Amino acid sequence: MGAGVDYIFIGDDFTGASDTLATLARAGRRVRLFLDPPDAAAIAEEGLDAVGLATEFRALPAEAIAVQMDVLAPLLKALSPRIVHYKVCSTFDSSPETGSIGAAVAVLERHLDPALVAVMGGQPSLERYCAFGNLFASGPDGQIHRIDRHPVMRNHPITPMAEADLRIHLARQGLQDLLLLAWPEIEERRATLKTHVDELMRAGKKRMLFDACDQGHLETIGAALGGCGSDGRPLLIVGASSVAEALSGDLRPPGVAAPAQGSRTEGLCLVLAGSRSQVTAAQVKAARRFKPMPIQPRHLADKTAAGAFAASCAAALAAGENVLAHLAPTEDYRCSGAELSCKLANLVAAILDRQTVCALGVAGGDTSSIIVRRLGFRSLAFEEQLDAGVAICVAASDMPQRDGMRLMLKGGQVGSDAVFDRFVSAMNTKSPTTPSGLWRHHP
Structure with a gap:
């Protein structure tokens, strides 16, 4: 294949893989996380010394x-x-x-x-x-x-x-x-x-x-x-x-990104809380900068209801509100975990087909994995550490409206109560667009 790298990580889910991506980038590695196995050209083009494979x-x-x-x-x-x-x-x-x-x-x-x-x-x-x-x-x-x-x-x-x-x-x-x-x-x-x-x-x-x-x-x-x-x-x-x-070795502390050039576009955030853990429930409750949109079982069981819910979320985004769509911990959605994640992925895709956003956050490891693939992203690069175990990444896509979208993928058990509001703050503060894990070689 002709392209050797020093470090390869295989993430058994997307949230964990993005956290390792962030850790390596903060240490100065030139690293990118791929959703499908990359070819030599993709690795050689960026001179990567670390490669991630998300599964x-x-x-x-x-x-x-x-x-x-x-x-x-x-x-x-x-x-x-x-x-x-x-x-x-x-x-x-x-x-x-x-x-x-x-x-x-x-x-x-x-x-x-x-x-x-x-x-x-x-x-x-x-x-x-x-x-x-x-x-x-x-x-x-x-x-x-x-x-x-x-x-x-x-x-x-x-x-x-x-x-x-x-x-x-x-x-x-x-x-x-x-x-x-x-x-x-x-x-x-x-x-x-x-x-x-x-x-x-x-x-x-x-x-x-x-x-x-x-x-x-x-x-x-x-x-x-x-x-x-x-x-x-x-x-x-x-x-x-x-x-x-x-x-x-030494890592940059959370919230400190590597030097880079340029500025990103400020804009609206969509967050999908697909975890029903107590930690995520507390984060949903603490969010103050979003319009909360609780997902009812009918929104996932009926195609018409799902379309209406997606349209309501898109309308709120079009009106200038950040949207937090979330599961209810006590509801019975009457499907397996994998089925639930697939339905949530379809729901997020339906919202984004109606309204483009600059940033998407997902809580829940399995849910994140399925959503990222469903939306057609090719790879992720680290941009900024948001919280312990929570990073903001830049997504690459062949779809112009999704190329460069910021992603926050977090496990259901990690992050502070204010993590969703901090995501909004980060997305509305001028900061580098060049993924900080790609700005220099590892020493």
């Missing part, structure tokens, strides 16, 4: 993940990356049947023969922690919960987390024999962890799980893993955007 693996059956990863594998091999990052949700919610992390890793191991498979537990920047192999996460009550006792994740409608020990959780998906490097050992070996990992690899240990309880742990792990995969075999790392944090 919907998190919502797919294990068999479908294996088939689609088989299709991606030749591209990965052709690009000869030093690092392959399989980006998963920071809560690791998955199962042997749906979103199987083990199914994806099995295909990657077969095709890439990685020097090491490293699982990085925790993302402290999002209050996700891994201690002695067990995953913990902050809840909507502000407290830290073991993931199998988390008030939201233990009751996840598709992949409830019933096991906190990542070794057991991932072994059930076929990713077995993970050797744990717990946080006390990481701290004790701060200066010698790389040597220790090298010794373990020479002893035949090829799968490891690393605790991460704070940013210092990530720095130590990143320094230890940074030199792996230099013998022509890549390093395969499974984890959240903490992987990019660990391997990318």
